[in-house]
Amino acid sequence: MSGTYVAERPVDSFRSSTNRWLLGSFAGWLTILSCVIGIGLVIIAWRWLQNMASAYEITDQRLIVRRGLIMKSIDEIELYRVKDVRVRFSLINQLADIGTITITSSDRTTGNQEFVLRDVPAARERREGIRKLVDRARQRRGVRELDVDAEDGFR
Numbered sequence: 001m002s003g004t005y006v007a008e009r010p011v012d013s014f015r016s017s018t019n020r021w022l023l024g025s026f027a028g029w030l031t032i033l034s035c036v037i038g039i040g041l042v043i044i045a046w047r048w049l050q051n052m053a054s055a056y057e058i059t060d061q062r063l064i065v066r067r068g069l070i071m072k073s074i075d076e077i078e079l080y081r082v083k084d085v086r087v088r089f090s091l092i093n094q095l096a097d098i099g100t101i102t103i104t105s106s107d108r109t110t111g112n113q114e115f116v117l118r119d120v121p122a123a124r125e126r127r128e129g130i131r132k133l134v135d136r137a138r139q140r141r142g143v144r145e146l147d148v149d150a151e152d153g154f155r
Helices: 018-024 026-037 039-052 091-096 123-141
Strands: 010-014 054-059 062-067 073-078 082-088 098-105 114-121
Touching: 010 123, 018 026, 018 039, 018 091, 018 098, 018 114, 026 039, 039 054, 054 123, 082 123, 091 098, 098 123, 114 123
Parallel strands: none
Antiparallel strands: 010 054, 054 062, 062 073, 082 098, 098 114
16 A cells, blocks of 8 residues: 555534523524413423434544434545635624634535525634634645636636
């Protein structure tokens, strides 16, 4: 075998936060209010199951997404293929320190579409961590990002 194998190192793992969603989003507050008539508990249970069914792990080379309780799937996005990482959060989200991370990638997992991680605790810090890992993964592989515009050619 030629080349040197570098072991992949876990960096972070997390799930969407049901508690922070309840306190940090308008929909969460409405759910709390609807607990008075009993519907809110069903919504909270459903949201908790959704969050438990998805887990995210970031290594120094990949973002790994595990989904499902009964039927499970594992998707991976190679970090060197990530084109953009955005974070969005409302005023209420900021109070609960959650946000939505949106990843744009050329990886087949995303199919050139946005990949969305909702209700992520410490989303701003995690976004910055992902951005730094993407830069390191590109440097390690010697990959550079080239944007091609149909009208203008290469940029």
